[in-house]
Amino acid sequence: MQVAVVGAAAGPIVSCVGTSNPWRCLIEDEARTLEALVDRIIPADQDPGAAWAGVANFIDRQLVGPYRRLQKTYRQGLTGTNETSAAMFGKRFPALSREQQDEVLRALESGQVSGKSWKQLPAKQFFDLLVSHTMQGFYGDPRHGGNRERVSWKMLRLPFPPVRGRMQDDLTKTS
């Protein structure tokens, strides 16, 4: 599940980095790291996780929209994550085991990391941002590029469609 190329499936490509790249803002390498990260924040269990749900696609899309101001933050944060992974386990983040990935995340969360990327951007700040954006992409409306097939809403047993309301009377029945 971790390797699904969700970005490619989601509509017109308005890329800021060239045409062969399915992502809009991120480069392939960054996108891989981001997918691996979000999938530990909301991992797959009996229900799919954040990578399958397209959370990386959601974030990529917002980075050329309302979150434009955070492009640099993400670049630095993703680079920093791989630096930290290399320092801790000798590999880039996507190549680590789940347990190792969680350890890296806990290090970012606590801010107990070294590496040059974290000098400008505190690791904790990046982690906080990532957690809230992952929640938005997973639990928010699918129209923004995440929550593929309303996966989180199904998990929460929310009836669909959501816009249709109802009085106690069933208005779908003809009298």
Added chain:
Amino acid sequence: MALARVNAVIVGAGAAGGIVAKELAEAGLTVVLLERGKWYTAFDCRKDDLRNQRTSLLGCSFGPDDDRYRRVVVGPDGQERIVAPSEGAYNNNAACVGGGTFSYGAMGWRYLEKDFRMRSTYGAVAGSTLEDWPISYQDLEPYYTKAEWEIGVSGDDTKNIFKGPRSRPLPMPPPPPSREHLILKAAAERLKLHAFDIPMLRNTVQYNGRGACMRCRWCVGFACEVDAKCGTHNTVIPRALKTGNCTLRTECVAKEILTNGQGWVTGVAYFDERGRLQEQPADLVVVSASATETPRLLLNSRSRLFPNGLGNRYDWVGRNLQGHAYSGAYGLMETDTYDDLGPGASIAICDYNHGNPGLVGGAMLCNEFIRLPIQFAMLRPPGVPRWGAAHKDFMRHFFNRCIAVHGPVQEMPVFDSRVQVDPRVVDGWGIPVARLSGARHPQDLEVANYISGKAAAWLKEAGAITTWPKLPGQGLSGGQHQAGTCRMGNDPRASVVNRYCQVHDMANLFVVDGSVHVTNGGFNPALTIMAVAYMASEHIVQTWKGTRMRG
């Protein structure tokens, strides 16, 4: 080129401005209603959980936009920050026809009698400008009734023994109870609390030519696709336009109120929808731009006679910015309580608005509006991690089993919580922006703690297996319940407008909106803003008929 003179210009087509427009136009005055936002309709109801007026993570659906609007916010540490409307620190309400009432939750509260007499009831509070209103509940009662019937309120407060006397019942019944409502009602009865159905500015039956609420999931912060939510955009503003006396100009941003050498107001300068500067001459001007934008406009209207801005001779404009110190508790239940019946909030108690031992004021407590998944994802009890498998498990297990009870704690007005204009930063039209600074009074946090405990007790009685508190921070308050910045009072040296919302030293300038609230009650403020607007309008019409306000 100056536009043709009219009798009145009203700045802001929100809760108050819409009412004033209708009352003046029906009385025969020619009116121009200026609104910086657009006129949205039920068709603009996008039900976007990440981009609405309450959860504005990806922007504010009903304005203002992040590109042209900004504010400067000064933190408790003295740090200045430029913030966009979609950020919480901006303290946004809305920018559209109807103002906040287009997308609000639509609770339609009357304040209690004591809420107008806070100083006489509790005495002076150190560090606060706590005062009585110059009007009483009894003065306002007929106008509350008028608002309830003209805008439309459903509910049933007969069981609320704390309420002031009312001259007429509410025009519409409450909706049938949700599962959560029934659970909380039974618990309140066991605790001897006086629970009742919240008065709501929402059609539950056909009323005013519009249909009933169909109880969707997405109400507060969203437009209503069946137009059942009652705001000024679908009640008084259409009525004002129907008279033929009122012109509504949308996407028009007021820049400055114009005055002449005799100290009379002569009109309003504004940027029209194409960005051209226009001057609209008028006999009188009503500012209804909300409690943060009204003081900004007054302070931006400087001249030789008014070097500190209009109404600001004694430095009270922009002072006492207040909102509510929301507090309460969340409770996790053993079985499903969620039944997907909007709007969610429906049951309330006023047992803790006053008479709390050793404390000044209090709050109404009620259940929350429907909580969307993204909102639930942002809260959790202590001990539950915020990410990883355990968090996902928590979401799955408790999304349908969580009840929140909370309430708007009445804040103590603080002189230094204020709106100024920033000396450097301007908006997309080059107009100096609002600069917000100050902090809550420490007593608000004490009351919030107490109220939170009461909420938790109600939830526990209702069967909660775990509760955890929701508490406000110390920072500046304003937000959607913003009020207080052009206080109403009898003493011109310690207030901005008189009891009729007329600026003290200016016969033809009025401020009618949340700004005039002396204190903000332990309730959502819109119905009180509406009642005051009806009262002020009546006075404006009478005065205008007498003098025509020609300077």
